[in-house]
Amino acid sequence: GARPRVLSGIQPTADSFHLGNYLGALRQWPKLQDTHETFYMVVDLHAITVEQDPKVLRERTRVSAAQLLGLGVDPDRSALFVQSHVPEHTQLSWVLECLTGFGEAGRMTQFKDKAAKQGTDRASVGLFTYPVLQAADILVYQADAVPVGEDQRQHLELSRNLAQRFNHRFGKTFIVPEPHIVKDTAKIFDLQDPTVKMSKSASSPNGIVELLDDPKRSAKKIRSAVTDTGREIVFAPEQKAGVSNLLTIYSALTGRSVEDLESAYAGKGYGDLKKDLAEVLVEFITPFQERVNSYLDDIAELDKVLARGAERARQVASRTLSVVYDRIGF
Ligand code: ADP
Numbered sequence: 255g256a257r258p259r260v261l262s263g264i265q266p267t268a269d270s271f272h273l274g275n276y277l278g279a280l281r282q283w284p285k286l287q288d289t290h291e292t293f294y295m296v297v298d299l300h301a302i303t304v305e306q307d308p309k310v311l312r313e314r315t316r317v318s319a320a321q322l323l324g325l326g327v328d329p330d331r332s333a334l335f336v337q338s339h340v341p342e343h344t345q346l347s348w349v350l351e352c353l354t355g356f357g358e359a360g361r362m363t364q365f366k367d368k369a370a371k372q373g374t375d376r377a378s379v380g381l382f383t384y385p386v387l388q389a390a391d392i393l394v395y396q397a398d399a400v401p402v403g404e405d406q407r408q409h410l411e412l413s414r415n416l417a418q419r420f421n422h423r424f425g426k427t428f429i430v431p432e433p434h435i436v437k438d439t440a441k442i443f444d445l446q447d448p449t450v451k452m453s454k455s456a457s458s459p460n461g462i463v464e465l466l467d468d469p470k471r472s473a474k475k476i477r478s479a480v481t482d483t484g485r486e487i488v489f490a491p492e493q494k495a496g497v498s499n500l501l502t503i504y505s506a507l508t509g510r511s512v513e514d515l516e517s518a519y520a521g522k523g524y525g526d527l528k529k530d531l532a533e534v535l536v537e538f539i540t541p542f543q544e545r546v547n548s549y550l551d552d553i554a555e556l557d558k559v560l561a562r563g564a565e566r567a568r569q570v571a572s573r574t575l576s577v578v579y580d581r582i583g584f
């Protein structure tokens with residue numbers, strides 16, 4: 255039968271994806287093309303829930319798309335597009351907002367966290383309704399599955415509730431999406447403070463490896479990663495967070511198991527591990543950057559690829575929206 259459909263998005267809110275984004279999420283995207291019908295988008299609508307510079311946003315949107323292509327998203331096999339190019343997202347979002355309780359939206363912990371950081375008066379209504387737009391992103395494609403990390407579980411639950419609510423009230427219209435739990439994703443920690451996850455909002459620039467950064471600088475960051483005063487290279491996240499993080503990265507980039515790495519480095523020092531991992535990283539990053547640059551060298555062609563992706567996405571999205579509009583009496 256038909257392959258299950260999967261939908262995923264990434265925000266264009268940084269100049270480069272980082273190693274955590276890649277090993278925790280994006281690495282799965284090309285793989286899913288073998289087993290699923292894949293819809294991948296750069297979620298620029300979500301990016302404006304916080305203040306954005308238009309020029310920077312436009313640039314980051316293209317660079318994000320080029321990075322996805324560089325990581326192996328194949329525009330012939332996936333619908334690869336920019337969220338704002340498909341107006342059905344916002345159209346469905348309004349309908350779903352009218353089915354979402356105010357209190358229900360207010361219970362979204364990610365909003366509460368972000369609003370607490372910005373101050374409730376400064377947080378936009380868009381930030382508040384963001385999870386409903388996310389529900390529209392998923393439901394408009396009748397996605398069967400959504401790859402989710404722990405931080406997105408509550409949002410997927412809202413999407414499922416809204417699909418069920420609409421179906422119950424207006425007749426079966428939406429597929430209720432399931433979480434797609436990916437087995438071999440890794441949680442990557444900050445290289446300078448391995449107790450917190452690697453993030454674009456890292457406190458030290460040396461804690462984060464950006465895929466588009468100078469490979470020499472990234473190699474240096476690996477070589478100066480924080481470890482501990484011990485000597486043994488063993489995977490023990492509680493006692494040896496830094497070393498364990500390096501082993502996780504090493505294993506994820508090479509496909510070698512952590513056990514295999516532990517025995518390969520038995521009797522060797524942290525310096526050996528870091529030096530080798532730095533080389534592994536450079537070998538991954540260098541050809542990746544060449545591919546990304548080749549896409550960015552021809553913006554007209556890149557824009558064409560994205561326009562084709564949006565067209566393909568709209569074929570599905572517009573069908574869903576017209577059923578929805580009909581069901582609610584438009
Ligand atoms: P950031 O945390 O840097 O702001 P995002 O929140 O934009 O990154 O995350 C984009 C994707 O990358 C999400 O799927 C998220 O779960 C994943 N991700 C982000 N940081 C990490 C990390 N350190 N380890 C594993 N996955 C991560």
Ligand code: NA
Pocket residue numbers: 453
């Ligand atoms: Na984040």
